[in-house]
Amino acid sequence: MKPLTTLFFCILLNSNLVGQENHIQLPPQLLSGPMVGHTTSSLANIWLETDKAADVKVHYWVESGSSPIVKGVAGGRTSEEAPHVGTVILDNLPARGILHYELEIDGQAVRPQTVQSFMLMPEPETTADFKVAFASCINPIRVPLQPIWTQVAIFNPDALLLIGDNNYMPMRPGAYEAPESTVSFALTRYHRYLRDIPGLRTVLATTPTYAIWDDHDFGPNNSDRTFRWRNLTLDLFKKYWPNPSAGTPETPGIFYSFKIADVEFFMLDDRYHRDPNEAPDRATMLGSGQLSWLREKLKASTATFKVIVNGHTMTIDRQDAGEYWANFGSERDDFLNWMFSEGINGVFFISGDWHVGSLSRIDFSKEGYPLYELISSNAAVHPVEADDHLYRQNRQTSGHNRRFDGPIINDILDYNFGLLEFSGKEGDRAVTLKLIDHRGEVRAAHVLREKDLTR
Template sequence: MKKHVYLFAYFLIFLNITTYAQASLLQAGPMVGYSEMVEVALWVQTTKPAKVKFMYWETAAPQQKRSTEEVTTTQEKAFTALVKADQLQPGKKYTYELYINGNSVKRPYPLQFQSQTLWQWRSDPPEFTFAMGSCAYINEPEVDRPGKPYGSGYEIFTTIHQQKPDFMLWMGDNTYLREVDWNTRSGILHRYTHTRATKELQPLLGSIHHYATWDDHDFGPDNADRSFWNKEITKEAFKLFWANPNYASGEKEGIYGTFQWNDVQFFLLDNRYYKTPNHNFLGKRTLLGADQLQWLIDALIFSKATFKFIVIGNQVINPTKLEDSYTFYPEEKEELLKAIRQANIPGVVFLDGDRHHSVLMKMDREGTYPLYDLTVSPLTAGVAKPWPEEDLSLMVPNTMFIEHNFALLSVKGPRTDRVLTIRLMNDKGTEVWSKEIKASELK
């Protein structure tokens, strides 16, 4: 009898050692990427080569488990893996589990995702809520500037997770490349890895869907533009570490694309890859580039979405000619705004970050609906006031906020009377201000 007890005890010890060994291979994640009706993207990063897969099951029916394909992480891909849970039913909630080298790796927080609802021709679109934010600086003292750390308040990621949004929209400067990173692939991949492994970020990654665009700091140096010599490497890093559903430029250039959530469409723009240097006034100046701008206009005209969120790293309607704002590129900005007016495109709202403060701006337009521009920044980076010379005439009163923050945006109501509610939240989860915008007001 004792022999069997000892053998069982040894087995448990072996099992614990094996489980710990596989958990030690986990660098970051798992993360839930895009969600569609029958497919969801799942991401993970290991510390060295390993076989990874996910088991998943409808939360209400745990006896019916399914598996993703098993893939091997490699150094060439920074030991990241992006796999698809592609045996889903629309409108369901799922629980999932990570396996490394054939062994389950438990996490001390829920691992969940959801498939989008097939509501078309059947019901009103479901209500939903998403979080948005930008400028997430994670300190690494060995390579940071001397003095007071620039990043702080990582508990904001816990706060966002506690709000239980359907997804998180990352508005750019999602990681901050440093001088030590810009010139090498290893440096760039290290910075993305270092940011993604932030302890406070892991629960948010594991159960909230994530979509992203970039701005200058996760693209290259401060105010970086099309001349950045390693933009192909940062484009590669972005695609390795994020799980957007598509890239409209294909494998050629840039990272712009689109996704839908219920009756709303998001247009994720690339404001860096094609950008004319700020002080190059020789020839035509561009922020998005001709191909991306034409794609955006075509996609906006084609879209039947109630709200059309144009997601971009920098402010659009701020009238001040600030470097890295769209107003610094007035001809292209006017071309976009003119197209929105002439094509009678309803429901357009701009979402952006970059400024290290948050504000809602509103531009009235004669004979048509006003354009709103919501800036949300920063998550953990240092805060900054507007420049003394800024024209704040378009600012919606009492919406300027100069502390760490994020926003929660909800869309609800019947299909014919949808309402967008914007709630700006501080890092503790307390509402700072709110604003309702009816879809009927944007026609």
């Protein structure tokens, strides 16, 4: 009888423990992040996601030249409703200091999974030297281990721009014929899993990061304003990317601008207001509200360089090959003619989408200066290796990316990211446009001086 009694007692004890587990409240856990968002010379945003609503603290200290170390703590709370995301603002920081930070969630310290340090921005309107990296087309499903982020970290940019196709949501429109709760569940996971990519996780925790979208992280392939879930995807994008703003009170979208030293970046939304590519009466890619905002911002800008950033090409006429702004009536030409008529200097363009890296010069008008567009794509969407002859042959002979005039640098098919290096004294500023591959090799470099972009 003794063994049976012991067995009965064990079963009873285990059943009681199971019952108790159902009532145990586990403390909140870090689900995603941390990620450094919009940063200035005196302010930084730290974004994170928890598995339930939680109070969050960021403990930080700043090294700044010969000045004493500055130590502080800032707090916030993740949202009550899922996804439980939040941003903690660190303010009154010393310019150009190196900031180190640690997280605390509901009173419990969170052990860092990677380095959590970054440098604050130069003072506004100064002529400091700094670097900005950018990339597009990131597909964790195809490429779960992405070597490009190791190279981004090695080049140590002051900021990172993720400019579209930052993840690949379902490409077929039929995939979205599901209840809203199901679509929301899936899109949330795509945003979250992007932040789990080895290497990228470290870059996001150590580099102020800004984002816009293109079709694959907005919705299905080549999606536009007719996408039935555009408001849902807009809401989720704003929750997962701590950009300085998103749209205007009158015009929804993800577009915004920000400055680093004497350079201003204009981050555009090429999806929310876009006419369908196939519509015979297509007339707008950006929408009238966003175009008005862009014109006002450019006219008011005092920046030496004005960088217009979009998910896909802005200046190039691809002659019916893929997606491009010139495919929407006269909107592109009207804008560029307006830009030159207003005497707006210092503009160049960066974009992604094509799964290549390239640089083009377009002599659009005798009334203005040459238009340069640096394209960086395939950060990690197609595993191109030296022996992938078929893929290379198809891309190089199909003309998919060469149906236009003006290439300075022909297609780089390997994994790549772009790097903008700003330097020089006031009145003689320069930017070096670079394309760098996953081995760290600088595959292309072109210098633009301030005078090259002056009418």
